[in-house]
Amino acid sequence: MSQPISAEAAARLADLRGEIDRIDAEMHALLIERSQIIDELITVKSTQASGSAFRPGREASMMQAIARRHTGSLPLDTAEGIWRVIIATFTWMQAPFNVHADISSGDGPMRDSARFHFGFTVPYLPHGSAADVIAAVGRSAGDVGIFRADSGVSSLAWWDALTDAAAPKIIARLPFIERPDHPAGTPVFVVSKPLADAAVRETILYAARVERWPENAAAALAGVGAEVIGSAGASGGLSLLIAAPGALAPDAMAAALPQAAGRAALVEVGSHADRFRMT
Ligand SMILES: C=C(O[C@@H]1C=C(C(=O)O)C=C[C@H]1O)C(=O)O
Numbered sequence: 001m002s003q004p005i006s007a008e009a010a011a012r013l014a015d016l017r018g019e020i021d022r023i024d025a026e027m028h029a030l031l032i033e034r035s036q037i038i039d040e041l042i043t044v045k046s047t048q049a050s051g052s053a054f055r056p057g058r059e060a061s062m063m064q065a066i067a068r069r070h071t072g073s074l075p076l077d078t079a080e081g082i083w084r085v086i087i088a089t090f091t092w093m094q095a096p097f098n099v100h101a102d103i104s105s106g107d108g109p110m111r112d113s114a115r116f117h118f119g120f121t122v123p124y125l126p127h128g129s130a131a132d133v134i135a136a137v138g139r140s141a142g143d144v145g146i147f148r149a150d151s152g153v154s155s156l157a158w159w160d161a162l163t164d165a166a167a168p169k170i171i172a173r174l175p176f177i178e179r180p181d182h183p184a185g186t187p188v189f190v191v192s193k194p195l196a197d198a199a200v201r202e203t204i205l206y207a208a209r210v211e212r213w214p215e216n217a218a219a220a221l222a223g224v225g226a227e228v229i230g231s232a233g234a235s236g237g238l239s240l241l242i243a244a245p246g247a248l249a250p251d252a253m254a255a256a257l258p259q260a261a262g263r264a265a266l267v268e269v270g271s272h273a274d275r276f277r278m279t
Helices: 009-044 056-069 076-094 107-118 129-139 158-162 218-224 248-255
Strands: 099-102 125-126 146-150 169-174 188-192 203-210 227-234 236-245 264-270
Touching: 009 076, 056 076, 056 169, 076 107, 076 158, 099 107, 099 129, 107 125, 107 146, 129 146, 129 158, 129 188, 158 203, 158 236, 158 264, 169 218, 188 264, 203 248, 218 227, 218 248, 248 264
Parallel strands: 099 125, 099 146, 169 264
Antiparallel strands: 146 188, 169 188, 203 236, 203 264, 227 236
């Protein structure tokens, strides 16, 4: 049983609860005010024409601003989670979309990721394979798909299904704020139909087909700031997923692959904002 509190403490408690009610009402009113801006934003962005209202570069910079200005005892996890739900829901209000997830490596982490980054209003649709996710996104007007970005050496080069010009492309890497012990820290790539001028190109992703993988290849790529982040066996050799700085020209990227790798075909499969890491 809790101890009865003094009359003085009870009065102070009532004051504090009054403060919390005032702040809650103000935050709610601000959210309603934020939602009123959306109607005009829909017209200005012509979202209906482009199919997707998702602007990953803008979202990455908003999330980075939140991380930079965060202070006090409230966990950053909570501030980040609240704004992910706000931003994703407002994006969905502009043009409804679904999140298709490749759960071939397990549903739990993908569901956590989808719920943390897109909230519960945006529908979550699990699929048994990457191919099914890419096909579903391709058929949709503005849906997104999520894949684990840490697949490393895998049996399936899912990124090969993104090489066609009209095929979906990678548009973001989540979480926007990376740190140890992130509550939904599974790294995922987000794909959507090509965003054209709305894409952020700080990091470019290439699918590369090489005949073999020489020992010095990773170091050669690191020399130009690039990294192999996925690889899988493919007909005639290996299919790689390479992340390279947006400032690096495709020719310079191709030249960085050692000759011993054999003839390399490089195709851009998407881009995303620079990773933002907090220790
Ligand atoms: C509001 C916009 O659209 C989307 C929603 C955002 C938000 O609610 O803040 C931010 C970026 C977009 O993904 C926008 O483009 O500014």
